[in-house]
Amino acid sequence: MIDLTGRVAIVTGAGGGLGRAHALLLASRGARVAVNDLSVAQAQAVVDEITAAGGDGMAVAGSGSDFDAVEGMVAQVMDRWGRIDALVNNAGILRDKSFAKMALEDFRLVMDVHLMGAVHCAKAVWPHMQAQGYGRIVMTTSSSGLYGNFGQSNYGAAKMALVGLMQTLAIEGARHDIRINCIAPTAATQMLEGLLPEAELDLLQADHVSPGLLTLLHDEAPTRTILCAGAGAFATANVTLTAGAYAGTGPDTPEKALAQWEKITDRTGECVPQSGAEQGRQELAHAGYTRDDVQPN
Structure with a gap:
């Protein structure tokens, strides 16, 4: 009770x-x-x-x-x-x-x-x-x-x-x-x-x-x-975050992102971040950068 x-x-x-x-x-x-x-x-x-x-x-x-x-x-x-x-x-x-x-x-x-x-x-x-x-x-x-x-x-x-x-x-x-x-x-x-x-x-x-x-x-x-x-x-x-995908940073990034849209929006394995910093860490990880102490702008 x-x-x-x-x-x-x-x-x-x-x-x-x-x-x-x-x-x-x-x-x-x-x-x-x-x-x-x-x-x-x-x-x-x-x-x-x-x-x-x-x-x-x-x-x-x-x-x-x-x-x-x-x-x-x-x-x-x-x-x-x-x-x-x-x-x-x-x-x-x-x-x-x-x-x-x-x-x-x-x-x-x-x-x-x-x-x-x-x-x-x-x-x-x-x-x-x-x-x-x-x-x-x-x-x-x-x-x-x-x-x-x-x-x-x-x-x-x-x-x-x-x-x-x-x-x-x-x-x-x-x-x-x-x-x-x-x-x-x-x-x-x-x-x-x-x-x-x-x-x-x-x-x-x-x-x-x-x-x-x-x-x-x-x-x-x-x-x-x-x-x-x-x-x-x-x-x-819940406010969740999908695993996402990497589309690079070049001039063709919009097209690459669009080509991977199904993967970007795939909810398989999505998570509930415990802070806003986790979104930034995931994005940096996709870019090959994984320092735990890096904070997003």
Whole structure:
């Protein structure tokens, strides 16, 4: 059993939908939960549910896009409980429209809420996690970022950016036992209303995603995992690198690369690099240069 007794978690955008489901499950497993939402009333309603079930929670209002507000939220949590063990970056918005018709303001807004909101929250909890030598952070990515979705260029860009953020923070946080993962949920939240048939929405309940979240937050959690979750099913997505091929550096390199395209794109034996430097080392190896200490530009 995953037991979070004594742990302190912050869940953003937790006044309803996925965030609420996350907060309630974390609390049911013993965590003390700071429920964040733009609406203090909605956040408090979730805290009331936690308290009624015998758990411990607190409501913290504010937008992740406002770093001062985020720092204030973190200060409140530290004042009350003295530590922060887990951060679930769940808050988000949609401004769907085809790229041709999308206003740049809506692109920036979605990037700001999803990406910068997660950056602000991670930045605010990071020193506390470093000091205690323990931390678990989950970013909420999306299949729209991983694989694309019509009308969601802004949302997809922001969600894939969170994967990049995870990759580097996981490397930097490793020596402090700060583990960073992503969850890509499929859930019947307000964001999907009117987009899917009712029968599908019935299967895609938010509380069917949250169990996957627990696997990313416990003491023996993985790091740098992208967990896809929906309808009680779970899978992982990976950014992989094929073995590739060498096409040289001469004037005919474009033609040589094209001639070897099948080999370049062959996924047999592909790997999941543990850092960006591994791509450079593979390319140098193809060129006959294998010094382990060489870093890509």
